[in-house]
Amino acid sequence: MIAAFALALALSASPSTTARTVDGAQIKSSDLKGKVTVVAFWATWCAPCLKELPTLSGLPAETRVLAVAVDDASTASRIPSFAKRLAVTFPIIHDASGELRNKLAPGSDVPFTVVIDKRGRIAWTHAGYREGDGAALASVVRALQAEP
Amino acid sequence: VIALLLLLVPTDTSVKSVAEARTESFAHAGAQVTTQQSAGDLEAGARVEADAFDDRESSARLERMWLAFPLGAVSLTLGDVHAQLGRGLALSLKPVAGVGVDVALRGVQAKLAFDDVDVLTMVGLANPANLDPLTLAPLSDPNDAIAGVEAVLHGRGVNVGVLSSAVLPRERILDDEQDGTVTAGAFFDASLGDLGFALEADAQQKRLAGAFQPGAAVSTSARYDIGPVSFVADALWLSGFEVKGSRNDALAIRFDYGRAPSLERTDVQSVPSGDLAGARVTALLPWGLEASAMTTLTEAKTIVDADVVAHQSFGALGVGVRDEGLRRMVRVDGEGMLELGRGFALTSTLKTQLWNDHVLGTAVVGAQNGTAAIAIETGIDTEHSREQYFLAAIASLNVGPATLRAVGGSQRGGFRCAGGVCREVPAFTGLRLEVDARF
Numbered sequence: 001m002i003a004a005f006a007l008a009l010a011l012s013a014s015p016s017t018t019a020r021t022v023d024g025a026q027i028k029s030s031d032l033k034g035k036v037t038v039v040a041f042w043a044t045w046c047a048p049c050l051k052e053l054p055t056l057s058g059l060p061a062e063t064r065v066l067a068v069a070v071d072d073a074s075t076a077s078r079i080p081s082f083a084k085r086l087a088v089t090f091p092i093i094h095d096a097s098g099e100l101r102n103k104l105a106p107g108s109d110v111p112f113t114v115v116i117d118k119r120g121r122i123a124w125t126h127a128g129y130r131e132g133d134g135a136a137l138a139s140v141v142r143a144l145q146a147e148p
Numbered sequence: 149v150i151a152l153l154l155l156l157v158p159t160d161t162s163v164k165s166v167a168e169a170r171t172e173s174f175a176h177a178g179a180q181v182t183t184q185q186s187a188g189d190l191e192a193g194a195r196v197e198a199d200a201f202d203d204r205e206s207s208a209r210l211e212r213m214w215l216a217f218p219l220g221a222v223s224l225t226l227g228d229v230h231a232q233l234g235r236g237l238a239l240s241l242k243p244v245a246g247v248g249v250d251v252a253l254r255g256v257q258a259k260l261a262f263d264d265v266d267v268l269t270m271v272g273l274a275n276p277a278n279l280d281p282l283t284l285a286p287l288s289d290p291n292d293a294i295a296g297v298e299a300v301l302h303g304r305g306v307n308v309g310v311l312s313s314a315v316l317p318r319e320r321i322l323d324d325e326q327d328g329t330v331t332a333g334a335f336f337d338a339s340l341g342d343l344g345f346a347l348e349a350d351a352q353q354k355r356l357a358g359a360f361q362p363g364a365a366v367s368t369s370a371r372y373d374i375g376p377v378s379f380v381a382d383a384l385w386l387s388g389f390e391v392k393g394s395r396n397d398a399l400a401i402r403f404d405y406g407r408a409p410s411l412e413r414t415d416v417q418s419v420p421s422g423d424l425a426g427a428r429v430t431a432l433l434p435w436g437l438e439a440s441a442m443t444t445l446t447e448a449k450t451i452v453d454a455d456v457v458a459h460q461s462f463g464a465l466g467v468g469v470r471d472e473g474l475r476r477m478v479r480v481d482g483e484g485m486l487e488l489g490r491g492f493a494l495t496s497t498l499k500t501q502l503w504n505d506h507v508l509g510t511a512v513v514g515a516q517n518g519t520a521a522i523a524i525e526t527g528i529d530t531e532h533s534r535e536q537y538f539l540a541a542i543a544s545l546n547v548g549p550a551t552l553r554a555v556g557g558s559q560r561g562g563f564r565c566a567g568g569v570c571r572e573v574p575a576f577t578g579l580r581l582e583v584d585a586r587f
Contacts (some may be wrong), residue, residue, distance in 0.1 A: 022168075023305055023339065025262070047459055047463070051457070072242075072410075072568050073236055073367065074410045077371045077380050078378070080371065080373075081344075081371060081373055081432055085376075096235075097230060097242055099230055102230050102243055105183070106162065106182055108245075109245070122160045127551070129492060130516075
């Protein structure tokens with residue numbers, strides 16, 4: 001009964017869940033469908049993350065990139081400075097509550113990369129970052145973009 | 149109902165399993181399966197854990213379950229949620245993997261998101277994972293009642309919010325007196341180009357053993373970018389401020405549902421909640437240099453800490469000094485990676501703390517390619533007049549969606565901090581095999 005009730009609610013025209021970028025823009029979960037999305041979990045204190053972030057700008061066109069900073073309040077004030085230094089142009093979300101990390105990368109350390117396909121499903125995940133990982137990520141994205 | 153939904157079409161499942169034999173103590177095998185399923189805006193998930201021991205009763209538990217769906221303008225979650233209000237002082241139920249903190253709120257969470265205003269409310273009971281992941285000690289549910297509410301007004305780069313939390317511990321100091329903590333506060337943060345500022349101020353009233361006790365806290369950060377240089381200043385003031393619950397029977401301390409932003413940058417025993425005032429200034433300089441200085445004043449001691457770190461593309465190296473009055477410390481930390489081409493690389497990590505009366509240190513040297521890694525870890529711990537040396541071999545292998553990891557030998561324990569939480573981690577001696585996979 002509860003499931004049927006919840007399902008009926010889900011099928012009704014309702015707003016989806018939202019997150020805010022560090023500049024205040026609103027991103028709805030429904031916005032993530034229709035395009036391949038790369039979600040990169042990072043932190044200002046994580047050296048491999050700072051290597052990985054600039055490489056995400058080189059992903060194939062039509063790729064949506066979201067950088068999720070997992071810094072707690074003791075280092076969160078550094079996020080805009082690091083984004084500026086790394087010339088990051090894609091949206092940055094500060095996951096202060098750990099909710100996104102717990103949902104998409106439970107128990108994982110950073111850097112952690114999640115690729116979401118056009119239908120909004122998790123298609124690929126990768127822990128850590130080393131030189132050459134960017135090429136592997138790009139080929140995963142291209143394969144998912146080729147899907148109908 | 150959630151389990152039924154998950155069984156129908158499981159689309160995202162992760163499995164973490166471990167088998168270990170600890171010399172001089174016990175053997176343990178455990179598995180954690182997390183699965184999530186979504187259909188439209190409806191999402192359901194569950195986490196099941198099972199552990200078997202050779203010296204105590206085995207157990208299997210449904211640790212987490214949740215069902216999330218929209219209801220008009222409200223996003224509702226029933227079951228287990230992780231959440232934080234403001235900067236986390238008044239309420240922070242956020243998992244911190246490195247130190248084994250995993251307390252969820254089992255109840256109802258509602259989020260209302262309008263164009264300029266977000267409202268978050270939650271109510272439920274504290275629900276920790278029932279096996280402490282670091283000591284493997286059993287941990288019973290405290291069932292402390294927790295409620296929280298937060299409203300945030302968003303402008304262009306500016307957020308202004310108010311919050312409130314209430315905690316009613318199930319365990320009472322006196323049987324006929326209900327203990328509790330109510331906290332209310334406001335926060336503000338702005339990021340306007342080269343300038344950034346954040347502030348949270350909270351006041352609280354605690355009722356402990358029938359007596360009322362006030363508390364207050366202020367946490368603030370400021371950032372100023374001048375060309376390639378950034379300055380960041382953080383300050384924290386706590387006066388009788390704490391958000392405690394019932395006793396954590398695995399760690400023999402009370403659950404802490406608030407988490408003040410830490411000024412500490414190293415694995416050093418942070419000042420426990422109580423009265424303190426501290427500040428930290430950090431300069432982010434060109435060429436990957438970072439210089440930081442911190443001081444904290446408490447009733448017991450004054451701490452001064454300073455360090456310089458150089459971040460380069462091949463690694464990082466940091467040097468720091470610390471003075472706590474009765475004891476002093478010099479530390480050297482570093483990590484490096486030397487790419488050898490064709491996906492092969494040499495890696496190294498170094499952590500040392502040279503105190504005036506003891507030494508703590510860990511060094512890891514290894515090699516890896518795209519799918520496999522091997523490393524040797526050495527450690528030293530001479531604290532409390534003991535002299536212990538540690539040596540372990542570590543190997544990992546990626547096979548399809550799975551990562552296999554093996555550790556054999558001994559690894560140093562000691563104080564470990566992550567995400568502003570510090571705790572004592574036991575040393576490990578034995579053999580451990582881990583498999584993580586995601587489907």
